[in-house]
Amino acid sequence: MRFLIIIPAHNEEDHLSFTLDSLQQQNCKDFKVVVVNDGSTDRTAEVIRKYMDHDPRFETVNLQKSAHQPGSKVVNAFKNGLQTQNIDDFDVICKFDADIILPENYLKTIEKAFQDNPEYGLVGGLLYVEKEGNWGYEGNSNKHHVRGPMKAYRKECFIQMGGLRETLGWDNIDSILLENLGWKEIVLPGLQVKLIKVKGSDYTVRESEYYGRYFYFLGLNRLLAYIASSKEAMKSKSVSFFFQIVKSYEACRTKKLELKISKEEQKTINNQRWKALKKKWLRM
Structure with missing residues (x-):
């Protein structure tokens, strides 16, 4: 090959x-x-x-x-x-x-x-x-x-x-x-x-803004984005971190920033995320 x-x-x-x-x-x-x-x-x-x-x-x-x-x-x-x-x-x-x-x-x-x-x-x-x-x-x-x-x-x-x-x-x-x-x-x-180099060391975006934008451009719907935000907030043990991520996500939605995935692909991503969550919940 x-x-x-x-x-x-x-x-x-x-x-x-x-x-x-x-x-x-x-x-x-x-x-x-x-x-x-x-x-x-x-x-x-x-x-x-x-x-x-x-x-x-x-x-x-x-x-x-x-x-x-x-x-x-x-x-x-x-x-x-x-x-x-x-x-x-x-x-x-x-x-x-x-x-x-x-x-x-x-x-x-x-x-x-x-x-x-x-x-x-x-x-x-x-x-x-x-x-x-x-x-x-x-x-x-x-x-x-x-x-x-x-x-x-x-x-x-x-x-x-x-x-x-x-x-x-x-x-x-x-x-x-x-x-x-x-x-x-x-x-x-x-x-x-x-x-060799630590990833993200040269990014200028704040961590909360990064996650909000990440969840938006990944194509997550609002509920999934909020669930993902809560998981990150729990990792950081910070309630305010949750609201900062959500604020970033909602800002992207308000501006209607262009997604690089089709509607069908967005649906696929959300369905996959739901399946992963259900699988995890059932295991718990």
Whole structure:
């Protein structure tokens, strides 16, 4: 199987070489890497050039500087990279971050998983972060969800679900849509991916505003959004946090901000959320 790997990168001069080195060291050699230099003002372009000069599998796309918004910016960069390639030449479409270190068997293991399981649509490993000199599981998401920094889609699945959505919540929307189409999302816990930089450290949006916007752009109806907000408030042990999230969500509704999902997809997402809640309640 041939891999197309697209890596959005904005001011990643300190991290990008670790990611690209780990790709060059892969057991699987049949891949192309497109690094999308998203308006970097540091030496990111120079780092990319060093790999391009010595390895024809590496290419780059240069974009003008854009506002850093969670979700939409990174998917916009990804799409710009994707447009430069003929998707028919590849079997697996990957969206990787510019600050991860992949184990040398990452692509080979993903390839085998796809070959042995035709129902697999999205496959990835688990994220690990460094804590006091040791690498440990990040733990910010359930172990059955492939995180945004290391997505690998079977091409047919990627096309059927309409690619990635340029919006906050894109890396949860994809999971729901592909599952609705009959594909499976699979996490391989043996694949431990090191995350160099803490996610969200360069976002300028307040946490409560982030959650409100996230629930809105995910397409959640009001009741589900309020339930999700209450869960986040309980985690923070703050009643005011609930009202702040709701205020952000309602502000988006009032402004009627454009969703990047269709009405039918929105219905699918809400139905899936209800099923998950009912399953959890019955277990309780």
